Amino acid sequence: MSQDSFYIGKKDGSPGLGVSLSNKAEVFREANAFCEQKGLEVKILRETVTPAAPARLGSTELEFKCVQIGGAATALRKEPDTVVEIRNH
DSSP: OOOEEEEEEEEEOOSSSSSOHHHHHHHHHHHHOOOHTTTEEEEEEEEEEEOOOOOOOOEEEEEEEEOOOOOOOOOOOOOOOOOOOOOOO
8 A cells, every 4th residue: 555554355255244254354364474474563554344235245454554563552443334423503
């Protein structure tokens, strides 16, 4: 994605409904292996999981950086599935 951030995404090849945990785990395994080859660990920037639905395969997408092992952890920022607007009249 840029000089120091990376992206991996996978569609779940098996039909069904909901989130495929095996697909999600595979994405995380690949990201971890990529960073471990560099002697680093994964720092997640963004995670997007799309559940499978009729006529749509599910997917998991991960944006990440490889950082020094034991660095300060920061909270995962997850994009909301639904945005609710509250208006004060």
